[in-house]
Amino acid sequence: MGTVLSYRLASLEETIAQLSREDCQIMAGGTDLMVQHKSPMGAPARFDKPVMFIDHLKELKQIDQVNQDLHIGACCTYTEILEHPLIPNIFKVAIKQIAAPAIRNRGTLGGNICNASPAGDTLPLLYIFNAQIRLRSSKGERVVGIQDFILGPRRVDRLREEILTEIILPEMLADRIVFEKVANRRADAIAKISFAGSMRLEGGRVGEARFAFGAVGPTIVRSLDIEQKLKGEAFPLDPKVVDGVVAYFDRIITPIDDHRSTAAYRKTVALRLLRHFLETM
Amino acid sequence: MRVIKFQLNGREVETDAPPTARLIDVLRDEFAYIGSKEGCGDGECGACSVFVNTLVQNSCLIPVGAIEGAEIMTIDGFSQTELFQMISECYSEAGAVQCGFCIPGMVMASAALLSKNPHPTEEEIREGISGNLCRCTGYNMIVDAIDLAAKKGEGLW
Secondary structure, rough: OOOEEEEEEOOHHHHHHHHHHOOEEEOOOOHHHHHHOOOHHHOOOOOOOEEEEOOOOOOOOEEEOOOOOOEEEEEHHHHHHOOOOOOOOOOOHHHHHOOOOHOOOEEHHHHHHHHHOOOOHHHHHHHHOEEEEEEEOOOOOEEEEEEHHEEEOOEEEEOOEEEEEEEEEEEOOEEEEEEEEEOOOOOOOOOOEEEEEEEEEEEEEEEEEEEEEEEEOOOOOOOOHHHHHHHHOOOOOOHHHHHHHHHHHHHOOOOOHHHHOOOHHHHHHHHHHHHHHHHHH | OOOOOEEOOOOOEEEOOOOEEEEEHHHHHHHHOOOOOOOOOOOOOOEEEEEEOOEEEEHHHHHHHHHHHOEOOHHHHHOOOHHHHHHHHHHHHOOOOOOOOOOHHHHHHHHHHHHHOOOOOOOHHHHHHOOOOOOOOOOHHHHHHHHHHHHHHOOOO
């Protein structure tokens, strides 16, 4: 195999230029990649492409508000996001449940997205916030919705010459917003099920409801159809309406059995979290 | 092959280890700082905790190529400080050490917590060491030790 070639370039521009010339394994904090590519007996982690280190790039560590949108640099660590005054509180609730302080000091938001785990802890909230992903390459840039960017487990819509530079979080007005993570223990645990929901009321009726489930399918599950149908329903919701929404998700949620949980447990708990969210305010 | 330069326990050092070598291996095998332990190698046990630019991180998850120019402090370096003396004294007093394997990481997590939050509640102490596994003590004596260090070390943190 020989020694691994790697890059740690001084600027984002140089990084983008190199990515246009060579297919690289981009590495931010490395908290997922270093485990996935671990070698036995303390040998260096093995990658089949040159590694491009990006976690030192200052261009990827800004958090700014532009109009009503929050722009979060892809290499902001969980700790940096947790401690930043502009970040919505509900994101802090979710991030506090990721791993433990030492990993939060290293893992990044961009990394959590590109790792595209069905159980990624930041993903359900990013979905209901309609987060946008900005990608740059030597040819230009594009912005894509998170639900279109994540294609499946460990698969994202990123071309090899592109780099995720920032996450754009539009403002969301809600009377209630929740994030729930169900896992074996409170720290260092990967979700068996996660759930994010938001509700805005207008004169006793649902103005807007959004919800998304994690770890119950290959990608986060959200239904714009059902959210649309809930608009205008009187709140508190009629039990028949609640039953209808729960029955709908009972059909579209397809969890699996794995070493972390069972499909039956996942579905039962996911639907109960949804029901609880719809029935309470 | 490119050389990677960084600061280690206050000293300027360099290594020609491959950039994807794990920091834990470089620290132990090349620099003989064997205070940091490898427990799980997956970032779950915290026994390999070091400070990277003063922030506690798992050295088993850090590729050495990413730490160019960083300040790394291991438990070996930290043990020369007054803060360590205080933590060490309180761990002894509270009976917080049994087999000792987790202790280098626990001490680093304790120091990281106290330097950010000198008056932690019990809940905050448990959160502070939530990335560190101990299979002997049941954690209560470690929590007591950190609480003691906060009180006895008033003004130090």
